[in-house]
Amino acid sequence: MTALDTLKIQASGDAVARIVDQFAADPRRLEQMSLEIADIFVDVSKQSWTRAGFESAIAVFAESGLVEARHKMWTGQAINVSENRAVLHVALRDSDSENLRLRGPEITQDVKAARDAMRDYAGGIRSGLITGASGKPFRTIIHIGIGGSDLGPRLVWQGLQPQKPKLDVRFVANVDGSELALALADLDPDETLVIAVSKTFTTQETLANFLAARQWLIDHMGETRAKAHMAAVSAAPDKTGAFGIAPDRVFGFKDWVGGRYSLWSAVSLSLVIALGYDVYERLLAGAHTMDQHFLTAPFEANAPVLLAAAQIYNRIGLGRPSRAVIPYVHRLRRLAAFLQQLEMESNGKRTSPTGEVLSTQTSPVVFGDEGTNAQHAFFQMLHQSEDVVPLELIAVQKNGEASADMQQKLLSNVIAQGEAFMVGKSMATSEAECAKMGLDADQTASIAPQKVCPGNKPSTTVLLRELTPETLGALLALYEHKTFAEGIVMGLNSFDQWGVELGKTLATSVLADITGLEIAPHDPSTTALISRVKL
Ligand code: F6P
Numbered sequence: 364m365t366a367l368d369t370l371k372i373q374a375s376g377d378a379v380a381r382i383v384d385q386f387a388a389d390p391r392r393l394e395q396m397s398l399e400i401a402d403i404f405v406d407v408s409k410q411s412w413t414r415a416g417f418e419s420a421i422a423v424f425a426e427s428g429l430v431e432a433r434h435k436m437w438t439g440q441a442i443n444v445s446e447n448r449a450v451l452h453v454a455l456r457d458s459d460s461e462n463l464r465l466r467g468p469e470i471t472q473d474v475k476a477a478r479d480a481m482r483d484y485a486g487g488i489r490s491g492l493i494t495g496a497s498g499k500p501f502r503t504i505i506h507i508g509i510g511g512s513d514l515g516p517r518l519v520w521q522g523l524q525p526q527k528p529k530l531d532v533r534f535v536a537n538v539d540g541s542e543l544a545l546a547l548a549d550l551d552p553d554e555t556l557v558i559a560v561s562k563t564f565t566t567q568e569t570l571a572n573f574l575a576a577r578q579w580l581i582d583h584m585g586e587t588r589a590k591a592h593m594a595a596v597s598a599a600p601d602k603t604g605a606f607g608i609a610p611d612r613v614f615g616f617k618d619w620v621g622g623r624y625s626l627w628s629a630v631s632l633s634l635v636i637a638l639g640y641d642v643y644e645r646l647l648a649g650a651h652t653m654d655q656h657f658l659t660a661p662f663e664a665n666a667p668v669l670l671a672a673a674q675i676y677n678r679i680g681l682g683r684p685s686r687a688v689i690p691y692v693h694r695l696r697r698l699a700a701f702l703q704q705l706e707m708e709s710n711g712k713r714t715s716p717t718g719e720v721l722s723t724q725t726s727p728v729v730f731g732d733e734g735t736n737a738q739h740a741f742f743q744m745l746h747q748s749e750d751v752v753p754l755e756l757i758a759v760q761k762n763g764e765a766s767a768d769m770q771q772k773l774l775s776n777v778i779a780q781g782e783a784f785m786v787g788k789s790m791a792t793s794e795a796e797c798a799k800m801g802l803d804a805d806q807t808a809s810i811a812p813q814k815v816c817p818g819n820k821p822s823t824t825v826l827l828r829e830l831t832p833e834t835l836g837a838l839l840a841l842y843e844h845k846t847f848a849e850g851i852v853m854g855l856n857s858f859d860q861w862g863v864e865l866g867k868t869l870a871t872s873v874l875a876d877i878t879g880l881e882i883a884p885h886d887p888s889t890t891a892l893i894s895r896v897k898l
Contacts, residue, residue: 365426366419366422366423366425366426366427367423367426367679367723367852369419369422370416370419370420370422370423370675370676370679370680371679371680373412373413373415373416373419373680374411374412374416374419374676374680374681375680375681376413376416377411377412377413377415377416378411378681380411380413381818381819382409382410382411382785382819382821383785383786383818383819385413385414386408388413389413389414392408392414393406393408395408395414395417395663396408396410396417396669398664398666398669400652400653400656400660400666400837401649401652401653401656401833401834401837402827402828402829402831402833402834402837403666403825403826403827403828403834403837403838403841404824404825404826404827404828405666405669405670405823405824405825405841406823406824406825406826407669407670407672407673407823409781409784409785409821409822409823409824410673410676410677410753410821410822410823411676411677411681411753411819411821412676416676416680417672417676418663420672420673420675420676420680421662421663421668421672423672423675423852424662424668424671424672424848424851424852425662427851427852428851429662429668429848429851429852432847432851433657433658433847436449436450436451436453436847437453437658439451439454439467439470439619442856442858443621443856443858443859444716444856445716445856445859445861446618446858446859448618448619448858449619450619450621450624450858451470451617451619451620452620452621452624452625452627452628452843453651453654454470454474454619455474455620455627455628455647456627456647456648456650456651456654456836456840457474457651457654470617470619473617477614477615477616477628477629480614480629481614481629481632481635481640481643482635482640484594484612484614484632484636485632485635485636485639485640486640488500488501488530488556488636489529489530489636489639494591495552495553495554495555495556495591495592496553496584496588496589496590496591496592497553497584497588499551499553499554500554501530501554501555501556501636502530502531502551502554502555503530503531503532503533503550503554503555503556504530504531504532504533504555504556504557504558504633504636504637505533505535505543505546505547505550505555505556505557505558505576506532506533506534506535506558506560506633507534507535507536507543507557507558507559507560507569507572507573507576508534508536508559508560508561508569508596508630509536509537509561509566509568509569510536510566510622510623510704510708511562511621511622511623511624511625511626511630511704512560512561512562512566512569512596512622512625512630513534513536513560514623514697514700514701514704515623515625515626515630515631515701515839516532516534516560516626516630516631516633516634517534517697518626518695518697518698518700518701518839519626519631519634519646519835519839520532520534520633520634520637520638521694521695521696521697522694522695522830522835523634523638523642523646523694523830523832523835524637524638524694525638526764528637529637530636530637531637532633532634532637533546534546535572535576536568536569536572537568538567538568538571538572540575542572543572543575543576547576547579552579552580552583552584552592553583553584555580555592556592556593556594556636557573557576557577557580557592557593557594558593558594558595558596558632558633559573559593559594559595559596559597559603559606559608560595560596560597560630560632560633561595561596561597562597562598562599562616562618562620562622562625562630563597563598563599563602564595564597564599564602564603565599565602567867567870567871570606573606574606577589577593577606577607580592580593586607589607590607590608590609590612593606593607593608593609593612594608594612594613594614594632595608595612595613595614596613596614596615596616596628596629596630596632597613597614597615597616598615598616598617598618598620600613600615614629614632615629616628616629616630621858622860623704623705623708623709624843624858626839627646627647627650631643642832643832645831645832645833645836646832646833646835646836647836648832648833648836649831649832649833649834649835649836649837649838649840650836650837650839650840651836651840652833652836652837653666653667653836653837653838653840653841653844654840654844657840657844666841667841667842667843667844667845667847667848668845668848670755670823670825670841670842670845671844671845671846671848671849671852673753673821673823674686674727674753674845674849675849675852675853677727677753677821678724678725678726678727679723679724679852679853681751682724683727683751683752683753684724684727684728685727685728685729685730685752685753686727686728686729686730686752686753686754686755687730687731687737687741687745687752687753687754687755688702688729688730688731688754688755688757689731689732689733689734689737689754689755689756689757689777689780690731690733690734690757690758691733691734691735691756691757691758691759691773691774691776691777692733692757692758692759692827692830693733694830695733695757695830696732696733698731698757699729699730699731699732701839702729702731702842703729703730705842705843705846706726706729706842706846706849707726707728707729708860708863709726709846709847709850709857709858709860710725710726710846710849710850710853710855710857711725711726711862712725712726712853712855712856712862713725714855715854715855716855716856721853721854721855723852723853723854724853725853725855726849731755734756734773734776734777734780735773735776738776738780742780745784745820746783746784746787746816746820747815747816747817749817751819751820751821752820753820753821753822753823754780754781754784754820754821754822754823755822755823755824755825756777756780756781756822756823756824756825757824757825757826757827757838758773758774758777758824758825758826758827759826759827759828759829759830760774760826760827760828760829761828761829762829762830763829777824778824780822781822781824783816783818784818784820784821784822785818785819785820785821785822786818787815787816787817787818787819787820788814788815788816788818789815790811790812790815793810793811793812793813793814793815794807794811796811796814797810797811797814825838825841873889873893876893876897877893877896877897882894882897
C-alpha cells in the first residue's frame with residue numbers, strides 16, 4: 364500500500380471526527396501543527412486531520428521523492444522535462460556567491476549581470492540622470508505583461524507601493540484596449556516609460572498593448588525620441604529589436620526561470636525602478652530565507668510542506684475540489700489571482716511527465732478575495748453549504764497605515780472566522796437565539812435550522828508579523844515551494860503549461876475568420892458568434 368492509499372483511508376476515518384474536539388484529545392496539537400519562520404506564523408491545526416491523519420499526510424511527502432526532486436531543482440537539473448529546462452528561480456534570490464558558483468559560473472554571471480543592469484538603469488532613472496527625450500524625469504511606468512509577467516510584479520507593487528510614490532507604476536495586461544486607454548488617459552508621454560515584459564516576446568496581448576503604447580509615444584514625440592521611453596524585459600531579447608526597442612534598454616533573463624516564477628528576475632524591473640533596488644534586494648532576501656527553510660527543515664516542521672500537506676489531505680485524501688484564499692490585507696488583495704496562476708497553471712494537469720494519465724486528483728480550484736469584503740459576499744456559502752471548502756486565512760499583525768482600532772477590528776474578524784468555520788453554530792444555540800428574539804414554537808421550528816452552521820470546516824492561518832519586503836518575499840516563496848511539493852506528490856511536472864496552447868492557437872484562427880473574407884468551418888454556435896462580431 365502506498366502512503367497516498369494510507370492517507371485516503373486515514374482521511375475518510377478522520378472525516379467523522381470534529382476538528383474542535385481534536386484539541387482536547389491532543390494537547391500538543393497546536394504546537395505540532397504550527398511554526399514560525401521568517402516572521403510568518405503558519406497554523407494548520409484547524410485542518411480536518413487527526414494527529415494520525417497529519418502524520419500520514421507528512422509521510423506522503425517522504426515517500427514521494429520530494430527530497431530527490433528538491434536536490435535536482437537546486438542543482439540545476441532539467442526537472443522541467445517536457446521543455447528540457449532547469450528550474451532555478453531560487454538562484455535569482457541567492458546572494459551567496461558560493462552557492463551560486465556551485466551551480467556553475469554561467470549562472471552566477473547571468474544573475475549578477477542582470478542585477479547590475481537593473482540596478483544601474485533604475486538608479487539612473489531614480490536619480491534623474493536618465494530622463495525622457497525632452498529631459499523631463501520619468502514619473503510613470505506603464506508595465507505591459509500578462510500572466511507571470513504581470514501577476515507577481517502587480518501583487519508586489521500593491522504590497523509595497525509607497526503612499527506617495529516618486530514614480531507610479533500602472534499595469535496593463537488585457538488585450539481589451541480599455542485597460543491601456545484608462546492607464547494612459549491622464550499621462551504626459553514626456554514623463555512616461557513603457558516597459559514590455561514577456562518571457563517569450565510572442566504573447567498576443569502584450570505585443571498588441573505594447574504596439575499601441577508605442578504608437579501613443581510616437582504620435583506625441585516621433586519615432587526616434589520615443590526610443591528613450593521604451594524598454595523591454597524578455598528571455599528572448601533577440602525578438603525585441605523588431606519592436607523598435609534600443610538594445611541597451613533590453614533586460615534579459617534565462618529560460619530556466621518559469622513565467623509564473625519570474626518576479627524575482629528582471630520581470631520586476633518596473634518595481635526596481637519605482638521602489639528602489641534596495642527594496643528588491645530585501646524581497647529576494649526574504650524569499651531566500653524561505654528557500655533555506657524549505658531546503659533544510661524536516662518535513663513535519665517545514666512551512667511549505669505543511670501547507671502542501673493540508674492541500675493534499677483535502678484534495679486527494681478527501682476529494683475536496685476547491686480552496687479559498689482570503690488575505691485580510693488590502694495590500695495583498697490580488698493574492699488569490701497570483702496563486703491561481705501559480706497553483707492552477709503549475710498543477711492543473713492530467714498526465715505524468717512520461718505521458719501516463721494520473722490516478723490522483725490534481726490542483727483544486729483556487730479562488731478568493733480580500734477579507735473582510737469576502738465575508739459580505741461569498742462566505743455565506745462557505746459557512747452553510749454542505750460542500751466543504753478549505754480556507755487559507757492570511758493576515759498581518761502590525762500595520763503602520765492603520766489605526767490600532769481598525770487593525771484590531773480587522774484581526775478580530777480573521778481570527779473569528781477561523782473559529783466560526785471550525786466551531787459552527789449548533790441547533791441548541793440557534794434555538795436559544797430564537798427564544799431570545801421572542802419567536803414562538805412554530806417560528807423557531809422554521810428559523811432555528813436556518814441559523815445552524817455545521818462548522819467543522821477546515822482552515823489554515825498564515826500570520827505575518829508585518830508586511831515588509833522580506834515577509835512578502837518569504838510568503839511568495841512559501842507558496843512556490845508548496846506548489847512544487849504538491850506537484851511531486853501528484854506525480855506531474857509543475858513547470859510546463861501545455862493546456863493553455865489550445866486556446867491560443869484557436870484564437871489565432873478565429874481572428875483570421877473575423878478579419879478575413881471567409882469563415883473556416885466550425886460548429887454552428889462558433890460560426891454564428893464569429894458572424895456576429897465580424898467587422
Ligand atoms: O498563458 C500562458 C503563459 O505562457 C504563462 O505561463 C505566462 O506567464 C504568460 O503566458 C505570459 O507569457 P510571456 O511572459 O511569454 O508573455
